[in-house]
Amino acid sequence: MCLKYQTQSVAKPYFIASIILFAVQISFGLILGLQYVIGDFLFPELPFNIIRMAHTNTMIFGLLFGFMGAAYYIVPEEAETELLAPWLAWLIFGLFTITVIVTIASYLAIPYSQLVELTKDKLFPTMGREYMEQPTIVKLAISVLNLLFIINIWGTTLKGKKTGINSLIILGLFTSALLFLFSLYNPTNLVLNKFYWWWMAHFWFEAVWLLIISAMLAFVLIRITGINRDIVEKWLYIIATMIFVTGFISIGHHYYWIGAPKYWQWWGSAFSLMQPIPLFLIALFVFTMVRKRQIEHPNKAALLWVTGTAVIAFLGAGLWGLIHTLAPINYFTHGTQIEVAYTHIAIYGAYAMTIFMMISYAMPTLRNRKANNERAQVVEMWSFWLLTLSMVFATIFLTIAGVLQVYMQRYTDVPQPFMVVQERIAFFYWLREFVGVIFLIGFIVYVASFFVKQHRRLD
């Protein structure tokens, strides 16, 4: 057996669910991209807002499945003990899967205002806010499942060895679950509402989830480079320090124009300027470890994902963030396609790719082999390039669209209305849709790589 601990195998359904949700997310993304250029596509049955909800929610659920799978794989191996309660992991998986399917299906099946009524949102209104569209009852269900999940992995570390990787991944997952509770807080005051809305959105994407993926990277790096744990964990702690030092107060870059006090422009800009530092350290860390590797691990595909995610996370989450988070620049770019470009490359580079990396490393062992056969790895590497390059090009096209939008709508002497500008930049939306299809092809190749068998040799 290739698994060090039998109970790590509960990670497998989580990874599969994450991949399936990724497929759903891409499909919705392609519909949205088409609606950008063919405005009445699927209207009025499935208007843009419904598909967008499904797109962003499958993104969040897919990442959560990926993180949970990663935790179930990492925590027992690090703690050098079996998982506290594997049956509980399966139970959580079943309930979470049902919750996700019901939620996404209900978005598509009935108009949103009916869903609000049907789920008695009036009693405790929390719905209708970006990323937090789930019915209140679903939010509560997710919170409970989160809690059970944390108990399961925390309990595992308590009966086993303590390691830096485990401490940080659990701190990240615990805080992530805690921050989700902000989705239940919905003050009437518009400014206050936005102020706290960002506590979940910002701290998830720009702080605690970065901590989780750093721990995942450290875990895989120790295994595929053979570098001493003490050195890896030193890096990990310093990266984690910089994530939090820069990540907390940089929330200010969301407070520039929503009615919050003006001092956030200074605090937000100063800390946003430092935000690429942890991502640069991650890139430096990954490349240093890989260069100084002590062993040649047979899983070359995982190695490619590790280095790829380090580069794209730095370029996407780091630099593409920096180009528009300083207050004087954000004044022009806020609420434009620049932000669309950034979120796509940032979330793909920092989160989707690390989950692919984790799956790439873990899945062969879950399927009872140290690494996939060479042919399968080559196919997987093709999917890496197709996915990554098409996302890079989508980002470039959306950035051009964004720059033009800023110019025509905000920067010239004769600003033009939103919809006029949208039609004039439609060409770049078509290009984005085209590379979106390539992204889908890349994903199909990725899935195919799981089924590629080695040629029989004739000897």
Added chain:
Amino acid sequence: MVIFMMQSFTKENARNIFYGGTVFFLLLFLNLAFNTSVLLPKQERYENTKIKQQVAFGKVLWDNNNCIGCHSFLGDGAYFAPELGNIYQRYNNNIDGIKRFIRSRPDDGIILRRSMPQFNFTEGKLDALAEFLKYSSQVDTNKWPPTKEG
């Protein structure tokens, strides 16, 4: 990079830096956040209690119909439909203009073009929504957006 290879810089040192740095910057952030959350409610201004109730109801309608799924609102949200934080100014400070637009959306959309759905709001709901949008236009946004086009 050398620092990570040094024996004298231990994992425990790095861990302490992490916990120390986290606590320090968390407290600094919470201090700023506390200050803001005290200041914000003081900025609320309503002409009368009827308007206040309408704005609150407008916010409920805004959420219940997932308006943020297409529009941006003070720059946050989706980027598919126009910014609404300053829609009141764009309609020349005219609530009726806003109501007329929402009321007149065609049921089946517009061929090949983006269209807002027809929500069939009652007059009371239209008033509430319009008052909510008017209220949002009065938030002190540090002069954002740069032009009235949003």
